[in-house]
Amino acid sequence: MLPVSTIRNIIVKYKKHGFIADLPRPGRPPLADRRPQSLVVREVLRSRKISSAALAQMLHEHHQITVSEETVRQILHHAGLHGRAARKKSYISAVNKKKRLDYAKKHVNLTLEQWKNVHFTDESKFNVGASDGRVYVWRRASEEYLPDCLVPTFKSGVKVGMVLGWITHDGVGVLHVCKENVTADYYKFMLEDNLPQTMANLSLNS
Known part of the structure; x- marks a missing residue:
């Protein structure tokens, strides 16, 4: 009814x-x-x-x-598909991608005890008083890290805030504020200048 x-x-x-x-x-x-x-x-x-x-x-x-x-x-x-701010990833050339993959394959069987003796370092750029700007992409939730959904970042000669950091199994090391562009010689200087202090702070054996 x-x-x-x-x-x-x-x-x-x-x-x-x-x-x-x-x-x-x-x-x-x-x-x-x-x-x-x-x-x-x-x-x-x-x-x-x-x-x-x-x-x-x-x-x-x-x-x-x-x-x-x-x-x-x-x-x-x-x-x-939704508009999302693209993740930024450092640009890696095809040659360096192969080098990283070869390194990973070479060390894939290292034990935890062996990895405890490895110290990782890397430098990072920080803009001072400015922004690189956001880039938006259309993507699904599962596509966040697809290559065409990322924005590659490139190292340049522009002087901006740059720091070098350490990470080890026992903690983080000394944060070094770079005074100039990071060249191979300057990178070597930073390692030699900061490694002893990092080892001492974390009570690591040389």
Whole structure:
């Protein structure tokens, strides 16, 4: 049995329109009838940094499909793709990637006791009073570290805040604030200058 309110609405609709079928929906037809979804997703997977405005323009110019930027975003969200700030990763050349992989394979069987004798060092850049700016990419939750969802960072000759740090099994070492650009000679100087103090602070044997 239909509720009284439903029967009342049917009577009102019949008196107003002369029929009780569903009225045509206002506005544009559903996107499923306009086939932009696959085009938008395919373009984003080829160019992760493209904007919704550029995607809407691409649809209009190359496929004669007119949609708003908001509609483009809805399509991408429906496909699980969301605009996220890209993770920054230091650029590694193909040669250095191979060197790192070779190093990992060579030492893969080291025991924990052996690794305790290894000290890792690295330098890091910090901008002073400025920012490199954020880059946004379209990605799914599981794609955070895909190469095309990352922003490579490059070492440059620009003088900015630079530090050298240590990490060992027993703790962190002395943090060295670099006074100049890090060259091979300066890197050697930093190691020689900071290693004894780090060893002493952590009570490590030389």
